[in-house]
Amino acid sequence: MNICVIGTGYVGLVTGACFAEFGCQVVCADVDEEKIAGLERGVMPIYEPGLDDLVERNVRQGRLSFTTDTAEAVRASLVVLIAAPTPPGEDGSTDLSYVESVARDIARAMDGYKVIVTKSTVPVGTAEKVRAWVTEEHARENRQVRFSVASNPEFLREGAAIGDFMRPDRVVIGTDDEEATAILKSLYRPLYLIETPVVLTNVVTAELTKYAANAFLATKISFINEFANLCEAVGADVHHIARGIGLDNRIGKKFLHPGPGFGGSCFPKDTRSAAHFAREAGTPLEIVESVIRVNAIQHERMIEKVVALCDGSVAGKTIGVLGLSFKPETDDMRDSPAVAIIRGLMERGAKIQAYDPQAMEEARKLLPDIALCEDAYDACRDADALAIVTEWNQFRMLDLGRVKTLLRQPLIADLRNIYDPVPMREAGFAYVCVGR
Ligand SMILES: NC(=O)c1ccc[n+]([C@@H]2O[C@H](COP(=O)([O-])OP(=O)(O)OC[C@H]3O[C@@H](n4cnc5c(N)ncnc54)[C@H](O)[C@@H]3O)[C@@H](O)[C@H]2O)c1
Numbered sequence: 001m002n003i004c005v006i007g008t009g010y011v012g013l014v015t016g017a018c019f020a021e022f023g024c025q026v027v028c029a030d031v032d033e034e035k036i037a038g039l040e041r042g043v044m045p046i047y048e049p050g051l052d053d054l055v056e057r058n059v060r061q062g063r064l065s066f067t068t069d070t071a072e073a074v075r076a077s078l079v080v081l082i083a084a085p086t087p088p089g090e091d092g093s094t095d096l097s098y099v100e101s102v103a104r105d106i107a108r109a110m111d112g113y114k115v116i117v118t119k120s121t122v123p124v125g126t127a128e129k130v131r132a133w134v135t136e137e138h139a140r141e142n143r144q145v146r147f148s149v150a151s152n153p154e155f156l157r158e159g160a161a162i163g164d165f166m167r168p169d170r171v172v173i174g175t176d177d178e179e180a181t182a183i184l185k186s187l188y189r190p191l192y193l194i195e196t197p198v199v200l201t202n203v204v205t206a207e208l209t210k211y212a213a214n215a216f217l218a219t220k221i222s223f224i225n226e227f228a229n230l231c232e233a234v235g236a237d238v239h240h241i242a243r244g245i246g247l248d249n250r251i252g253k254k255f256l257h258p259g260p261g262f263g264g265s266c267f268p269k270d271t272r273s274a275a276h277f278a279r280e281a282g283t284p285l286e287i288v289e290s291v292i293r294v295n296a297i298q299h300e301r302m303i304e305k306v307v308a309l310c311d312g313s314v315a316g317k318t319i320g321v322l323g324l325s326f327k328p329e330t331d332d333m334r335d336s337p338a339v340a341i342i343r344g345l346m347e348r349g350a351k352i353q354a355y356d357p358q359a360m361e362e363a364r365k366l367l368p369d370i371a372l373c374e375d376a377y378d379a380c381r382d383a384d385a386l387a388i389v390t391e392w393n394q395f396r397m398l399d400l401g402r403v404k405t406l407l408r409q410p411l412i413a414d415l416r417n418i419y420d421p422v423p424m425r426e427a428g429f430a431y432v433c434v435g436r
Pocket of ligand 1: 083086121
């Protein structure tokens with residue numbers, strides 16, 4: 001099957017490379033000429049484990065190619081996947097201008113029947129808008145071309161994106177006609193071998209399923225973070241609580257790890273978007289609204305934790321920060337808790353020196369006023385305190401003796417709970433963590 005993906009970012013590139021690996025003929029298109037030129041030279045625009053090998057192999061074997069010519073990509077394809085960004089507006093609403101622009105490009109290029117699929121996370125009703133934009137373009141050109149519109153939300157996790165795409169827990173396909181259903185079922189046929197459940201539904205339900213999934217996961221995080229805070233007040237241990245409830249199959253163990261609050265390119269914007277369009281629909285999502293508030297409070301609590309560790313003031317002090325990406329195994333810093341925490345500490349007068357195994361390039365753009373270090377130990381050198389913000393593996397077994405000699409004072413705020421409080425305190429650190 002010939003397909004194209006418009007928008008070669010995180011989702012678009014992984015989607016394109018994985019479908020090529022399944023044997024499809026894939027063109028990935030993007031307006032970013034630099035990105036496409038880099039990809040043609042084998043340079044990945046993002047860090048994602050295994051992606052470079054996957055792309056290289058599929059390009060070499062002739063199943064995957066890149067272009068800035070969206071029209072040509074559309075004409076060569078039966079299925080056109082939209083993987084454009086859907087950033088948040090100030091009020092939490094979703095900026096659909098990229099999706100609209102792609103939809104109109106597709107419409108103008110179409111020379112025959114296409115299935116137009118939104119893979120971007122889009123508010124309920126967007127597929128209808130896509131249909132209207134395409135129809136409008138055709139009307140303007142005074143022509144009629146048959147097409148279907150479908151929703152196929154993506155659930156991959158950054159850092160584990162390829163595994164998630166090739167062995168997903170489920171695939172959700174929303175269509176309003178049988179032809180598109182048959183084509184999309186056939187596109188995902190390679191997954192039938194591993195018996196991946198496929199949820200076939202209508203377009204609106206598929207669109208909303210993605211928000212329900214992210215809102216639920218974000219709820220679990222805010223839930224355990226609130227209990228972590230309560231644990232601190234009453235002297236309980238949140239890890240034991242997470243285990244004590246997580247072993248109940250009705251609850252499940254995942255997403256019950258306390259920390260600085262959720263971040264990344266999806267949960268913050270998708271929860272705000274869902275809250276926004278639910279309010280507009282006259283059916284506010286009270287739980288989701290609370291989840292967003294609790295998360296903002298959690299970022300703030302982390303800042304206060306570091307300040308308290310530094311005897312109530314970080315003014316003029318240097319804080320070493322380990323981890324900048326919103327989670328390990330990615331260089332993505334979009335809405336990373338590290339950014340909120342660092343900005344909060346800087347507002348209170350702190351100087352920041354930081355290290356991240358992959359996000360240094362991003363940090364240079366997003367946080368130009370912080371010092372970037374060579375490695376974890378360099379981030380400790382002459383710092384007044386150390387804050388561990390992202391739980392990269394390489395931070396889990398630091399040479400603590402060395403850390404202690406490098407720090408001006410042995411103060412550690414472990415905002416991901418990667419160390420144990422008792423040995424840390426025995427090793428002579430003033431150590432704070434979350435909910436223990
Ligand atoms: N990143 C994730 O983990 C993830 C997971 C699931 C769903 N999503 C959703 O997928 C969508 C894309 O997210 P992403 O993280 O891949 O974004 P991204 O910013 O990494 O990539 C988007 C790409 O689209 C390109 N683009 C913008 N306008 C274009 C146009 N008119 N024509 C062609 N290309 C254009 C950009 O240049 C960019 O390369 C969003 O809706 C997001 O919410 C993301």
